[in-house]
Amino acid sequence: MTPLLDDKLASLPTRPGVYKHKDADGTVLYVGKAKNLRSRVRSYFHDSRPREGRLRVLVSKIADVEVIVTDTEAEALILENNLIKQLQPRYNVNLKDDKTYPYICIKNERFPRVFPTRRVKKDGSTYFGPYTDVKNMKRVLKVIRSIFKLRTCNLNLAPEPIAAGKYDTCLEYHIQKCAAPCVGYQSEEAYDRTIKQVEKLLNGHTRELVDLLEDEMERLAEDMQYEEAATIRDQIHAIKKYSERQKIVSGDFVDRDLFALVADREAKVAAGVLFKMREGKIIGRQHKYLRPIADRTDAELLQSFLEYYYTETTFFPDEVLLSIPTENPEPLEELLRRERGKKVPLKVPKRGEKKDLMQMVAANAKLLVGEWKLQQMKRGEERIPYAVKKLQEDLHLDALPRRIECFDISHLGGTGTVASCVVFADGKPRKRDYRTYKIRSLEAGEVDDYQAMREVITRRYRRTLEENGPWPDLVVIDGGKGQLSSAVEALRATDVYGRFPVIGLAKRLEEVFVPGDSLPRHIARDSASLKLLQRVRDEAHRFAVSFQRKQRSKTTLQSELTQIDGIGPKTAQKLLKAFGSVKRVRSASTEALEETIGPATAAKVRTYFDETGATPKSAD
Secondary structure, eight states: OOHHHHHHHHTOOSSSEEEEEEOTTOOEEEEEEESSHHHHHHHTTOTTSOOOHHHHHHHHHOOEEEEEEOSSHHHHHHHHHHHHHHHOOTTOOTTOSOOOSOEEEEOSSSSOOEEEESOOOSSSOEEEOOOSOHHHHHHHHHHHHHHSOOOOOOOOOOHHHHHTTOOOOOHHHHTTSOOOGGGTSSOHHHHHHHHHHHHHHHTTOHHHHHHHHHHHHHHHHHTTOHHHHHHHHHHHHHHHHHHHTSOBOOSSOOOEEEEEEEEETTTTEEEEEEEEEETTEEEEEEEEEEOOOTTOOHHHHHHHHHHHHHTTOSOOOSEEEESSOOSOOHHHHHHHHHHHSSOOOEEOOOSHHHHHHHHHHHHHHHHHHHHHHHHHHHHHHHTSOHHHHHHHHHHTOSSOOOEEEEEEEEEETTEEEEEEEEEEETTEEOGGGOEEEEOOSSOTTOOOHHHHHHHHHHHHHHHHHHHTOOOOSEEEEESSHHHHHHHHHHHHHHTOTTSSOEEEEETTTTEEEOTTOSSOBOOOTTOHHHHHHHHHHHHHHHHHHHHHHHHHHHHHHHHHHTTSTTOOHHHHHHHHHHHSSHHHHHHOOHHHHHHHHOHHHHHHHHHHHHHTTOOOOOOO
C-alpha cells in the first residue's frame, strides 16, 4: 500500500456513502456502499481478514480509493446501483449486467402506447417489471390488448395533424382492436382513463379495476348507451377470467412481496425467488441465480437479491416477507419508506398462513437450485464425444470413461527402459497430465516388460492414493494378457484395485482383454470406441519412444563429455543445458566455459578439446 493511499484511508469520513477502488491507471475496479466509509474501506487492507481469490487479486491492484458521501444508506444503495451500471467494474459480480430483462412500458406521450422494452429511459414513461419470465410478460400484454383498445402505431398524435385529417383509420380500427384516436374517434380523456385501467391491471389490482368498470357499465346503461356498456361488460368478463388464473392465497387483500433464498454450497450457487402478491393473489414470480457464494452468508446473498430488485422496480408493496433475516435491513427499509410514502416492514414469519406461504416460496427456490444443477450436468454430458459414450457401451462400464490413462513401456534391447502415462479427457489429449518414468527396478541390459509395468503402475497409483486423485475412469495397458496381469498385480499390491476398470489392448489383433477373462472382448473394427482406444494407445507409445530416444541421446552426449578427466554426469548435463550440444561446448570460448562450470573445470575442458583439434572462439 502506497503512503498516499495510507494517508487517504486515515482521513476517510465515517458517514454513509459509496466507495470506488481504482488501479494505478485510474480504472475503477470495484464499487461498493457502506454505512461507515472509513471502517468498510479500511477492512479491505486488514491482513488478518480471510479472503477468497477474487478479493485477494482485487486488493493487490488497488492504488487509489474515491468516496462519495450520502446522507443515508438508502441513497448509497441507489447510487451504488447506478454507478455499477454506468462503470461496469470488473470485480463487481451483482448488478453489473445492465439488465437485459424486459419491462412493460407505458410511453410518456399523447395517447400512450403500451409495449415491451429492454431499455429503461428517464423520459417520464412508466415501467412495469423487470420480467424474468418473458412468457408471462407476453401473456400479460396479450390480455391487455384483448381487453383494452390501445393504439400500436407510432404516429405523432398531436392535436394539429389530427385536426387537419392527416391520418386515416387502419386495420386495427376495423377489427375493433383500436378506437382510432388518430382520426378523433376517441378523446384524449377517454384514452387516459383506459391507461389508468391498464396500470391497475399491471399492478395486480384487478378487484378495484372490476369495481370501477362495473360502476361505469351501470352508468352507461342508465344513459341508454347500451353498446358502450356491452363493451365494458366484455372487458369485465375478460379481466375476471384473467384474475381467476391467479391463485388466491390470502384473504386480507394486502400487496406483498415474498422473498426466499436457498444456497447449495457444494454446487456453489444460490437461487433467490420473489413471489408478487397483489390483493391477496400471486400475480407473478421472478428469480435470480447468485454467484459466487464463497465467503458470503445466506443473509448477505438474500440482501443482495433484495437490493437488486428494489433498485430496479417501480412498484413497492405494503409488506415484504422473507425466508431468513437480512444482513443489514435499515437501508432497504429506508428506501421502501421513501418510495412507498409509509413504512414497509420486512418480516420473517414464524407461524400461521404467512409461514406456509414462505415455505412454498422456499420450495420454489430449492427447485430452481436443483434445475440449475441438472442443467449443468446436461451441459457437461452434451460435451462428451460419441466415442466416449460408445466405449462405455462396448466395455459395459458403470460410468463414462471421461478420464482415460494409458501406459506403455519402451527400451532399446533392454537398455534405457522407460515408461509413459498419457491422459485423455473426454476423448482429447490432456498433455499437462502426461508423465514419463525411468524404470529403476531393472539392471542394465535386463529385459522384463512385466516388471517395468508393475513398477510404473505402483508408482503412479501410490502417488494418486497419497494425493487422493484425480482418479481415472478407465486404465488402458498397452499389451496383452501378460502385461494386464502385471498391472492388476501392482494395483492389488497398492490396494487400489477395483477403484476403476482396467483393460489391456493387444497390438497385433487389436484385442481387448479384461481381468479374469481369458478370451478377448470383441469390438467392431470400425467402431468409434476402438478407434479411441487406438488413439490413446498410439499416443502412449509415441510419448514413451520419444522419451526413450531423448534419454538415449542425452546419455550419448553426456558419455562423450564424461570422457574428459574431472567431468562427471552432472557437470556434463550442466554444459549441455547451457550450450545445447557437444559441438557448441567444443567451440565455446574459455570465458563462457568459466562462467558455466568455473575456471578449474573449464581449463580441463578446454585442454581436452584443444588436444583433439578444436579451435576456441575468441573472447570477443
